Every structure is written in C-alpha cells, then in structure tokens.
Amino acid sequence: MNSPSQAKDRDNVVVNLQERRLDRTVLRTYRTKADIDAIVPNEKQPRLGPKIDEELQRQIEANGGLFEPLLVEPHPDFPGKYRIIDGDRRWTNSRVLVEQGKKEFRQLPIEVTDRTLSDEDRLRAWIYIHRQRKEWDAKEKEMVAYRLVDLMGRASAANILGITVRDLDKLVDIFELSEKFTSLRDPSAAITWAREMMGVSKKLLTPSIVEAVVKKVNDRRITNSKELRKLRAILPDPVARANFLSDGGDLDSAMLRLAPQEKKPRGGLSDDLEAAVEAMKSVPWTTLQGLKGDPELLKRIEAAEELLRSLKKAIT
Incomplete structure (x- = not known):
C-alpha cells in the first residue's frame, strides 16, 4: 500500500499529470522533489558495471544539482519511498556528493509515475530511454541483452528489445567475449x-x-x-x-x-572487352576535351566500331 504522504503528494498534483509515451508504454507522471534517502535503486537495473563517475559529479556540482529529473515509481514494498526506473547513475553520484558533506544535493528532482510498473513495463521504459542516448550503440546494447536474459529468459528479453532470439544470442555472445579482455x-x-x-x-x-x-x-x-x-x-x-x-x-x-x-584465370574475350571498357571509363573528362577532333583517334574509333559490329554479327 502507498503511504499517506505519497497519497497526499499525488492528490496535490493529480491535475498536473502528464502523459509520457515511451514506445509502446505510456506513462502518466508528475514532477516533484524528494530527499535522496526516499529514493531506492532498482534491484533489477539492466546496466552493469561501476556507476560512480567523477565527471558526472562535477557536472552535477556545476549545474547546482541534477538537470534531468530521475524517473521513479511508488515503491511497492517501502511506503513513502520511490524506486528508480531511470537515473541510477545520477542518484549514485548525487549520494557521493552528499556523503562528502554537500547537503545541498540531498533534494533531487523526480518524475513520478502514477502507479508501480510491471517488471516488463519498467524494463521497456528504461530501454527506450537509453536507446535515445549516444551511449547505447557505443556499449550498452550487448550488456543489456545479457542482463535481460539473466532477469527474464531469452524469449522475453528478445521481445522487450524487439529483436529475434538469434540476434539476442549474438549480443550475449559479444558481451560474454568482451568480459575476457581484462587488460585493456x-x-x-x-x-x-x-x-x-x-x-x-x-x-x-x-x-x-x-x-x-x-x-x-x-x-x-x-x-x-x-x-x-x-x-x-x-x-x-x-x-x-x-x-x-x-x-x-x-x-x-x-x-x-x-x-x-593463385591469379584468377582470364575469361578470354569477355574479360578482354570488360577491361577495355573499364579503361575507357577511366579516361578523365579533361583528357577527352583535349582529344576533341583528333583525326587519328577518330579513325581508330571507327575501326573499333566496325570490329565490334562484325563481332556482334558473328555471335548473334
């Protein structure tokens, strides 16, 4: 059940609910702020690896806080708290700043869904958001595919990513192989x-x-x-x-x-003709302009035309 504070919060903003379309998932959300301790990471976060990023911390400080709100949902198990749908890195690095004594970063802007999402809708929303970012092609699709298979199995993972199981397996193979390169x-x-x-x-x-x-x-x-x-x-x-x-x-x-x-054997007359045509195609336009009206060249072209006509007649 939702806590009285969450219910009151939503009652105050219900008229301000907005629709946010994320591919096939349509969310109804409102914006507010919450203390960093009222926000809980998602235990089924698709992103793997370290989340602490000193550059992101510098950006948060330079902006005086988060520029983009965290996308969260009412937590189903902890009344009065919210669970992160997207923004785990931003939350993690804001917490680092708070632990350094920078209390001004305790209050975080959040965008709250009007309901707790299903696992599938939550993952679909996260994937859609991350596909819009440049980093998706750089490193994330293989990692996410691997994580989704672990969370939901191959068929469901392929369905959420909108790819075939065969393509999913390729992404998983790439991720598993990448884990072996340890000294880069x-x-x-x-x-x-x-x-x-x-x-x-x-x-x-x-x-x-x-x-x-x-x-x-x-x-x-x-x-x-x-x-x-x-x-x-x-x-x-x-x-x-x-x-x-x-x-x-x-x-x-x-x-x-x-x-x-081994050198490819020549195919006789056909290859010879092809080579001659390619040689003529490669003559620059400026060179052709300089040859304009050349009587000797015109005479040779006429002879070549006559030869080609005879050749065509002989094999027709």
Whole structure:
C-alpha cells in the first residue's frame, strides 16, 4: 500500500499529470522533489558495471544539482519511498556528493509515475530511454541483452528489445567475449574488440582460437582491435593458423605464412572487352576535351566500331 504522504503528494498534483509515451508504454507522471534517502535503486537495473563517475559529479556540482529529473515509481514494498526506473547513475553520484558533506544535493528532482510498473513495463521504459542516448550503440546494447536474459529468459528479453532470439544470442555472445579482455587500458573498449572478433566466421572461431586471441590481446601483443580482421585471412589457411596459435606467433607473422593466392584465370574475350571498357571509363573528362577532333583517334574509333559490329554479327 502507498503511504499517506505519497497519497497526499499525488492528490496535490493529480491535475498536473502528464502523459509520457515511451514506445509502446505510456506513462502518466508528475514532477516533484524528494530527499535522496526516499529514493531506492532498482534491484533489477539492466546496466552493469561501476556507476560512480567523477565527471558526472562535477557536472552535477556545476549545474547546482541534477538537470534531468530521475524517473521513479511508488515503491511497492517501502511506503513513502520511490524506486528508480531511470537515473541510477545520477542518484549514485548525487549520494557521493552528499556523503562528502554537500547537503545541498540531498533534494533531487523526480518524475513520478502514477502507479508501480510491471517488471516488463519498467524494463521497456528504461530501454527506450537509453536507446535515445549516444551511449547505447557505443556499449550498452550487448550488456543489456545479457542482463535481460539473466532477469527474464531469452524469449522475453528478445521481445522487450524487439529483436529475434538469434540476434539476442549474438549480443550475449559479444558481451560474454568482451568480459575476457581484462587488460585493456580502457575497459569500455572491450565491446569493440569483441565485436571485431565476432565479425569472423563462427565456424573458424574454435575455443583454441578464442583463447589465443584473448591471451595475445591481454598480453598487448595485439594493440588495435581492427587488426583482428586479419584473422579472416589467417584462419582458413592451416599453416598461417598454426603459426598464430603457437606461443611465438602473432597476426603479422601468421600473415607472412599465407599461401600465395593463385591469379584468377582470364575469361578470354569477355574479360578482354570488360577491361577495355573499364579503361575507357577511366579516361578523365579533361583528357577527352583535349582529344576533341583528333583525326587519328577518330579513325581508330571507327575501326573499333566496325570490329565490334562484325563481332556482334558473328555471335548473334
């Protein structure tokens, strides 16, 4: 049940309820302020990892408080308190400032829903909000997919994200792989490394290959994630692959052991004609202007036209 203070709060603002549409979820909310201790984090927060951010703390101080209110709901278990739907990082870093003795940050602006949401609606709202932010593509979709599977199972997670189960599994695989890159200077870059690696054919990414790549990255013998694209050429070649898997092997040494590519045999007259057409297409317009009226060139073009007509007649 809701506490008398919550009921009174809503009674005072019921005429000011506004609709907030978040994809398929429509929330009715009102704005107010609450003490930081009256706000409780969501135990099913989709975001993983550390939330303390010194840069965010500086922004809060520079603005004299939070610029964007926390989105919260009436807490179903603690009367008089609110549970965070979106804004866990802002709440966490405001609390850090309060614990440093900066009491002016105790009162936080909040946007309150008129009801406690279901788990699915709460997650849908959070995901919709975060998809609008730049950071979603940078690092969050794989992390959230992994967390949703843990919270709700694969089918429900895929439904909430609006993707197929197969696409969901890809995101989860990328996140699980990213967790193995433990020695990067920027831990958030692990997703980029994992994405590059998963761009290689899954048939080629055997456990031994994955283990070798992770070890060489963590040992900083591979320092640029885009270098992993070389694996697409290395792994199908048995000699190059064996070199890469060896203790002393790396991407560059493996590339040196690739078997030379056989030149594609020419296809006869058809390829010759295609090469001639491409050569003519590549002549700059300015060069053509300089050749305008050239009698020798015109004579050769006429001869070529006659030859092409004869050729066409012969094969028609």
